[in-house]
Amino acid sequence: MHVLIVGGGPVGLVTSLALSSLGVRNTVIERSVDVYGLPRAIVMDAEVRHSLSRLGLGSRLDEVLEPMLAADFVDAAGGHLTGIDLTGIQLLGCPAVSKHFQPMLEAMLRHEVRERGARLMLGSEVREHRADASGVEIRFDDASSVQGDYLVACDGASSRTRKAVGIQLEDLGFDQDWLVVDVELFDRQQAQLPDLTRQVCDPRRPTTLVSGFRNFYRFEFQLQPGENPAEMSSVPQVWKLLSSWISVSQARLVRTATYRFHAVVADRLREGRVLLAGDSAHQMPPFMGQGLNSGMRDAFNLSWKLAYVGNGWSTPDLLDTYSVERLPHVRAVVEQSVDTGRLIDQFAGRVSHGVSREAGYGGSRRSPRYEDGVLVPGPAVGTQYSQWHTIVNTDLRAFVVLSDESLALDGQLGRVPIRNVCTDRISRLNHEVVVVRPDGYVAACCTRSELSEVLTVLRERLCLDY
Ligand SMILES: Cc1cc2nc3c(=O)[nH]c(=O)nc-3n(C[C@H](O)[C@H](O)[C@H](O)COP(=O)(O)OP(=O)(O)OC[C@H]3O[C@@H](n4cnc5c(N)ncnc54)[C@H](O)[C@@H]3O)c2cc1C
Incomplete structure (x- = not known):
């Protein structure tokens, strides 16, 4: 069995690590030579951290992760609305939520992919692939090619592969423009910013604060009707928005970008020998910090099934359980992320979506679980074994x-x-x-x-x- 992984972002790299740990030969094909230098994801949940630790990455993770201490919603005056203190909370032997600087995490993952013997083809853009009963083949512009048995498309939100195999994205109906600003604080203590994830439910402009790894800190500003994304992301305008929290003497801008936060899920994750994982299959607003976590869950779900097929223990029909298990799960996570975003507007008194405050951090919503697939349904079934x-x-x-x-x-x-x-x-x-x-x-x-x-x-x- 040889698995071709298109896209060496975090999900492609973790897919490779999981496959290598199961003895499955794999090749990662990534168009960028360098790790993408700007952060996107910030938080990693305990389940994903623990799953990575089981691959032998525990001490490497300790170098690039720190615990997130709390998460809350406050009103415009800073009054507490709802939230959770995460200090000392451990799940699966890991902090409930950890924070990272994505480029550092990806650099570590790339290093480990190579260390574990997978082939990492950098600077190689996939423009076409062929998949038929005999296998998959990717041809490059220089007429070279690489062959495999399965292709896992981890090529991100604009996935060429997804479009090529005709898998559609279902739009779950959430579209908001936000300005995302990452800064590096010169002196974290002196800046006196809250060391947590905070949704500031300000009716004038909902704003997210995320305490990042080491001295990194993120601000997300919801753009208002009529505001021009390009103008809003100009440096003077960004510092004007930041002025409620920090001044230009306290931090350097790492990046500013406007994003349309939306909510989409693929109609299926498998088309013959092609499987989707990560943002190629689902995208969600970042309010729960679950985009990358969900992609990594895809990788862990899929990799052992590919190994079983590769070893001849299971027929390829096992790969259909990947969609059966992952799609309803990730759909529920996307819907919860949307609810969390709507709760911000609702708390800000701008609109009532009828969302329960349980959609806020620390709320009592039931975590999604696998309801069908390789399991015998029952009350405690379909989630990670807590011990x-x-x-x-x-x-x-x-x-x-x-x-x-x-x-x-x-x-x-x-x-x-x-x-x-x-x-x-x-x-x-x-x-x-x-x-x-x-x-x-x-x-x-x-x-x-x-x-x-x-x-x-x-x-x-x-x-x-x-
Ligand atoms: C503002 C913001 C905040 C976020 N916060 C969080 C968070 O806190 N927690 C969380 O879990 N998630 C978060 N996310 C989501 C997270 O960043 C993404 O889900 C994650 O980066 C997706 O990883 P991926 O590997 O699937 O895709 P990508 O990171 O997009 O990687 C895709 C890779 O494929 C490569 N590629 C694409 N096409 C080709 C091709 N044809 N040939 C070769 N290579 C190709 C690209 O170069 C890229 O390296 C956030 C997102 C945003 C925008």
């Missing part, structure tokens, strides 16, 4: 069956490796058995007597190739 970080699993391709008593499991999932780990945590969770997939998601919870039936269902859902 996954405590389970040492040396075979990243294996299904892990957690139980309070040892079980004989050899061959129960065909040629798929299956391991039994005995732990007393299971009984504390009121289950006798929990089945965890290679990506750390719970595939089933059951009693010992139900396990045989559960594994029969999973064999079918894994599309095992006997």
